[in-house]
Amino acid sequence: MNLVDRIKGAGRALIGHNGGPPMERRRDAAYFRGAAASSFLGGMARPALREQSDDIRAAWQLATSHAIDRIQNSGFISGVVDASVASVVGNGLNLAARPERELLGWSEKKAEEWSTKVETRFKVWSSSARECDAGARMTFAQQQIAAYKSYLYFGEILARLPMFRRDQHGGLTKVLLLPPSRLSETATDAFNRTKHGVRMDQYGAALSYIIRMVDQHGYAVDREFQARDADGRQGVVHVFDPMVLGVRGITPLAPVLKVCAQVEQLADATLSATLLQTMFAATIRNNTPGLQAFSGLMTEDEQGQGQDKTMNIDQFVDVRGDWYESAKLNLHQHGRVAHLFPNDELEFHEAKHPSENYDNFAGWLLREIARCAGVTYEEASGDYRGATYSSVRIGTATMWPIVLQRRQNIAGVFCQSIYEAWLGEEIGEGRIEFDNGLDGFLKNKGAACSAWWNGPAAPQADDLKTARADETLLKVGATTLEAVSAKYGRDWRDDMKQRKREKDLALSLGLPDPHKPVEERAAEFKRSEQGADDDKTDNPSFTPDN
Template structure:
């Protein structure tokens, strides 16, 4: 019965619309008919990401650099991103050579690694050694490297061998702006936006714009030398078919302009309302209007002053000549002409919708930069401890990922170049000599780079969490890595502190702690001797 009723309704609807009563087969598909027309005018083309990058690269880079130079909140957010990724002191080397591949014992590998870490730290902290321009430490170069990545979406450097008077080493790092890579493309030469690729897509060289003797010219440089040592270090984050990067701020450029426009418009409206903050309201028209009325009356009825209007205006003007409205005298009561009203105005800007809208724009920008909104804006209003912790915990893996993709390749390239030179010159022993190192470069150069710890909203709660992890059997490496520390370095430092304290007649600061007021030498605290079975 119900089936026939439904068919009659369906048939009636079909006849009313002039269509057949047959219904199309139900389907599930993307982009169903858009009744509201929201997607009708949106017709993007599907292209290679490499083509999109090449078409927009120059303009996007110029706009981001301009924003960072002229918008304080963008510059501050980029600086915050640099500190989150690189930390205040840069990344710390933890050498981890593959001792099994190299045929070493673990003890020998540990001792060799500690020696390498100390020597590399001295090299990396000396600008005259590590920087081709002699200006910055390796950590400072990494800061500029990350900032360059924010601006261009890629970072570039040359690894030079340049002897210098007063320097022990010849290995140098020279950063250069990525826009010096040409934008040319030639499929015959395998040139794609300044990068030479082989038939498999492997990067084999670069074409760079440079200035020689006052003239611009281009030079071609190989990506690495015959021994595999990098000559050009180039990093970017993108799709597999890309050869160049684009700024991570590119999706937020429109939003940054909207935020600036919103702030400028709000400020302009507030200033206008501040300038015109007081008005005098009167039921009587102005003198010019009275004059017009008098002229009209003269033309129409021959009257010279209808109703004594001019006389009244003269009396009003005379009144205010002797009783001006003075806003600068404290406690003065101003008397007004009967019917006049003096009104003070307050600025109605920013309005109630300003902050919610501004915060939403700020959140979108912060997402592109890779920082929390609170860290980006300094606005912690209404943020709870749990929400702040969740935001940090959500963003920190993103920071760690960028740390591995962006600055670590620069640190690793500088480390490998220095290590090769240190072994080649005999300053660091290597079993089998320099030729053995060249054969085992990858195994010998393996390393971890420790960065700053994850920010904590409450140090006490974080310490308690570390204590719980230790009680559950987590390794010290896992626990301390979260604080940006190396467990072996911490053990060595504790040993030095304990030895120094004891040598100077002080208690060991790392001795096991006892409860307050309890003497650890109290014999009553000793464990009771085992009790035997009673005799008999």
């Protein structure tokens, strides 16, 4: 066999008898490969793979009802909700208008003056319940709190923005908060584009909402409201957690509803065990060996009355009963000496329960609930045992991005939608000037409505250390006054204006500038004192008596 034949033979051996690829075992490139993983996952439930919107539709009503029940009947869950509201919304988010002046062609001075006027007018409108609330019950800050609670309860915020004038010189824009349960679950159409009470276009954008309302006769009827009018003004505000092809939201407490039930069961079981430990049982045990010893307590006549064991036992019980009837053993009398029957022993039995692990186990359950709600365990429970400055700081730093995310994507979106509708009305009514009026605003709506919504500052374990850290970052240029003020829930422009007013007032009263660094004020004071001493030395007529 020559070299060519050998090469051809080796090639046939590699290819195989049918001319295909080499005959070797192929390994599947898949997750959960291996006997151990297959055995472990094989014993688990196999959940169906569905779109998230379908899962929400199937579980929305049950999850919402359970979440509301837990919040209303659990002090801890109610406290978690209050802590989350305080962190995200606080006393209400404050508007900081930031129009994109470069896109609008405005000077910095014009943008500053326009923003100041807008913020002032919005503050006046939002502070009046008759102006901002369709029901004339809540200010805008209170509406924000109620809206965010609706998000925690239902997983979404639903509001209408009707336009009507309550007072002769008042505005038109009003906010009507509605429970998301009002969205119709039965409305359908021929193209299957109406889901959960939301009618959508082919891309999933909301066109209208079918909401159950109460008519003038008190009957519940489904009414359809347009999502936006021809000018793009929102008529319905619907806010929920962002998701792919999302139609409705679900309460963020849904993953821990089972844990909430476990906490209640653990608390009830521990309470029952604790109550049982306050009770005791007492028994009397006789140490007389065997039934033969019973005869020693009987007379010869009594022994001759019967030969069976049952008779002997009955007689023994009668004798012991007569004994204790005369001895009057009473466990309720304090300090009494009990005379027991011969060979009897009084034993006390106490209920036992391994409750020493309750604190640790309950703590982990409560931590899971607090984590899902976006607050720290210490903040939700008020339990700071074992907490240190470092642990509190790292806990706050870990949770704070969740607070900012919900502030921006939930509460901020709600506020921004209402602000845009209000600003369009103000410009259309001529109360706020804009280039080319309402038409100019509609053409540049995005640039004109750009704004920040400032909320409560992040909680600090040590304010002095935090202030020093901010001061250091400002000195090295790693942050700005705007960023520092925003971290404390304030607008840096308002702070600068207030500082100028305070400085001018202090100087007019002959007082030092209160905003100068302490070192500079101490140096000025030292120089003034040194100057006074020099004047006294240069004056020969000066005496201490003068």
